[in-house]
Structures are given as C-alpha cells and as structure tokens.
Amino acid sequence: MCLSLAGRTGKKTKRMDWRGEGSAQKTEPHVLQELRERQVILKDTGEDGISESFQLLQIDVECEHQEKETRPTDSAVWCSKNVQRKQRHWEKIVAAKKSKRKQEKERRKANRVENSGNNESGICPQHSKRFLRSLTKEKLLEAKHSGPRLCIDLSMTHHMSKKELSRLAGQIRRLYGSNKKADRPFWICLTGFATGSPLYEECLRMNDGFSSYLLDRTEEDCFSVFPLETLVYLTPDSEHALEDVDLNKVYILGGLVDESIQKKVTFQKAREHSVKTARLPIQEYMVRRQNGKNYHSEILTINQVFDVLSTYFETQNWPEALKKGVSSRKGYVLRDSVE
Secondary structure, X not given: OHHHHHHHHOHHHHHHHXXXXXXXXXXHHHHHHHHHHHHHHHHHXXXXXXXXXXXXXXXXXXXXXXXXXXXXXHHHHXXXXXXXXXXXXXXXXXXXXXXXXXXXXXXXXXXHHHHHHHHHHOOOOOOOHHHHHHHHHHHHHHHHHHOOEXXXXXXXXXXXXXXXXXXXXXXXXXXXXXXXXXXXXXXXXXXXXXXXXXXXXXXXXXXXXXXXXXXXXXXXXXXXXXXXXXXXXXOOOOOOEOOOOOOOOEEEEEOOOOOOOXXXXXXXXXXXXXXXXEEOOHHHHEEEOOOOOOOOOOXXXXXXXXXXXXXXXXXXXXXXXXXXXXXXXXXEEEHHHHO
C-alpha cells in the first residue's frame, strides 16, 4: 500500500508514508486521531491527492486493527484449551469432595440415630475424641493406684546397635498403644531409662507425643526401685510357667533386642538378684507345627508378651491370650486347633 502511494505522490508522499508506518505501531485511538488531524490540515491546504491517500491509509489501518482483534493467535487457542481442561478436572475434584462430605455427613447422622435407638438396650452411643482421651487418661491413672504393674528393664540398651534401638523404640510405642486401648490397663514403668540417652532420643524421634506418655520413667535399675519379693522377671528360659496375673506383683520384661541371639541374658540377670522368674505357658497350651524351615521359637517382642498378659488379665483365658500374642510364624499353634 505504501509503495503504491509513493509512486503516485512523489517524495513528499514517501515522507508521509514513513510517518504513517511509525504511527501504525501506536494504539488505535492515537493513530486515528492523528490521521484525522492531518487530513483536516491537508484539506485546508487544498492538496486533494494527498488527502485521498490519507483516507486510503486510514481505511487500511482500521482493517488491519480489526483483523488483529478478530483473529486469535495459535498460542491463545492452545492456552484456552489447556485452561478449559484443567478447569474441568478441578470441577470434577470439587464435586467428588462435596459428594464424599455429604455421604459422610449422612453416615454420621444415621449412626447417631441408630445409637440413640439402641441406647435403651445398653449400647453406648459414640463419643467425641476429647471424651475418649479423657476416659483413657482416667483409666491409666486409676491403674497407677490399683492396677497391675509392668516394668520394662532398659538397663541393657548400651550393648545394642542403633538399628536395634530403633526396633525397641517401635516396640515400646506399640506396647503403650495396646495398653491405652485395654479395658483394664497396666501401669507401665521404664527403668534404666536415662534422659538424653540414645534410646531416649530414638523414642522421641519415632514416637509422636512420647514426652507426654502416661507412665513412669527412671534412670534407676528395676531391682532398686521395687521390693525384690514383688518382682517376677518374665523370660522364656524360666522353668516355671506363669499361672495368673497377680495385682501384688510387678512383672518385668527385658527391653532387649538382640540380633545376635545371646541366650539366657535376662534369666541370668534375674538369678543374680534372686528374683523369681516365669515364662508364658506356651508349652502347656500350644504345640509345635511342622514348617518348611523347621523353626520354633518362644522368644517374643515386649509388645507381643504384653498383648498376652493384657488379654489374659481381661479374659482369664490363656488359649485366647496366647492366640493374640504368639504369631504363627513362631511355629506354635493352639493344641485344640490341632486336635
């Protein structure tokens, strides 16, 4: 367009075309306003040819600007599709969450109605988490004064590796969790447990809320904390089977995770202090089961031993208690199941 104008109007027109090209880079209002002002000036001077050229230039600029507004670029179309796809995906997520919340609300409502209807038959309604925590705390504090007592002897941890300490910390967490859920919990005491020791740091790292556990901790040895005549050290090497859980006794579990399997460590320690020993009645109520590895062991973790003690204390049933704590991987099954 500019070349054709230059051919008709000469040098003076070329100079005006250059100004028109520079002005075309501006926004539409500025370009049109400037062109109108120049058109009026040129009309006043009587230069009809130049005025006609400006009219054609003005039409060209307007058409070009309209094409830019109506024709979207490829990147704009791509972004629009991408945004729409993400928008549809997000709407699906929001709708699913709303549906899930609605279903959960209806389920809780149905449970409240059912519990209120069964309340007359002696079924307790659901309680809030705050109430359950308060009830658990009350049961544990009651066990401190009138319940059975369990001591975990942690005086042998200085011989253990970091991996073994981590496993022991996990066993303490599981033991405490089982005790919280029990209807008749034990009162737990950690002896030989020094603040700042590697085991203490591992318990803080692995067990959430360990510093607020409701139990006793002491750096002293278990043989100096309790009267010796009240102690019963539970060890698989004992000759005597445990017959009952006595409220007047303190039952000791050796906090020892020994991957090298040093035998009779806890048994010898109990004999050195002239303390009674006992083992779980696995041999009396269970039999060995044949397996491919020919593996049979009565050595349990401290949380497994506690599960047996806690279940028996609630049910007064040794087969049921042993089934709860003795895994089939140990190579033992209940005698009744074999018969």
